Amino acid sequence: MEKRSDYVLWFEECDLSSIPLVGGKNASLGELLKAQIPVPPGFAVTTKAYNLFLEQGGIKKDIFKLLDGIKANDMDSGEAASKTIRSLIENTEVCDDLQDYIGEFYRRLSKRCNVPAVPAAVRSSATAEDLPGASFAGQQDTFLWIRGMDGILTHVKKCWSSLFTSRAIYYRAKMGFPHEAVEISVGVQKMANAWVAGVMFTLNPATGDRATVAIDANWGFGESVVSGECTPDNFLVNKITDEVIRKTVSHKTILYTREPVSHSVIKQTVPAERSDIQCV
Template sequence: MKYVRLLQELKREDLSLAGGKGANLGELVLAGMKVPQGFVLTVEGYRHCIPKIRLPKINVEDLPALEAVTSKIQMEIENVSLPREVTLEVLETYRRMGSPTVAVRSSATAEDLPGASFAGQQETYLNIQGERAVLEAIKKCWASLWSSRAVQYRLLQGFGESEAALAVVIQEMAPHEVSGVVFTVNPLTNNSSELIINAVHGIGESLVQGEIIPDQWIARRPDGAILKFVPAPKKGQSPFPLRTQRPARGCLTSQQVREVVCLCLQIEKHFDGVPQDIEWSYGLGEFYLLQSRPITTLKD
């Protein structure tokens, strides 16, 4: 196929083709992790469908002017007609997966880099079901590359518009009784002997976006022994519980904490020991790995 690659066909060297998210998912498959099945509509698909975009000269700090320009670009992208050859490749691959409910995730070529965090700059669409909905979500992901926030961030980081391109990951929704993030080095203290695990019940997108307070564990490397547990405050409850209150139970057991720590340290080792920010979900008795990227907030 010309525009589509299965996750298992991708490696970290494919960043320019599959974007950071797609390339790293391929590496997780290569590392033997349990990764939900999926594929990537590559950057070649984006370039084949979207005419080259040139921004007018504009003050990047002038947000109203920037918003006026970028909203027009986004509308044009969302209304584009997909060429038959791209549509066929996407839908044939989706059907071979069994046409499941999927997550449709943006995967930019300038994201998940050690020197800059582009995470969250483009959109993700969850629980997408059906062929038409998948195609529409792909176009929305492409359009999110040109939101005012994403354009401003790229320009301020020194990335020109010619460097902007977007692959899209289409991946079966993983079971998600619990979802979370692991930092393989404590990014709050730079302590390399500790990991931080954040977790919530259900889908983890609100956690990734910083919208809710998770249960949090600080665990010891390499065995995953729990050093500290801070439960998420219950609705209407103070985040500083009284001593008379029973200790809260988190959404993971101590054994599950150890298990996810073991998995994440294997991933860090696979990525040459570079500390990782790893997204996962848990369901049906197993952990599923959804993403891994370098931690960009650590101090040298």
């Protein structure tokens, strides 16, 4: 095995120069920390770890052989290849050395948070999420409220396999983007038990105005906003004056939260008394 930093890195060790190793999402989390913006702690399982897993598992050639027959105008071929590849990845054992690295960092993360088997978000971070003329963002999976080493390893593999969803395969074929040119890292990050969550754009996505921050928010975890399952409250805020320029309070029907007994994420109906009031 090579040195530890080839396979696992704390977010504090990541920055934009690390994108080939940790992907866009993990690199951005590292940049936020360097800017002293509060970010829940965590670590990145690198693209080198992903490649080592494929090579030591003996499945790399099989995967790319299955992808050779994909046609940009044939979604059915992509669907069949996706099912086979994802099953192959999720049923292949992670080698002992990688298990040790990931396990040690998860134990350190739990100790750092003072929570045994700390609940974590296991997040995909691809190396090609936003490029000129193509956007790969949102094509890979994220899993919330994962606890224990077995759960972390299982969902790291699920994130790796999500590089080969039928949608991702079809999009790369359509854009003429080589499948082998995209690699994936995985972030393991302390779960925020959010009462309200959402997405903030540091410019107005509709106009490109850099003086405006756009915020979409809903009750519970941010999954309902990111997935588009709800119509969130929307706010436009002027960066210079901190003035709320526009506010739209929506009728919010669903939320994601933690089930207290099973410690799993569940979808619930928003209580009637909260469905039409401002969440932030």
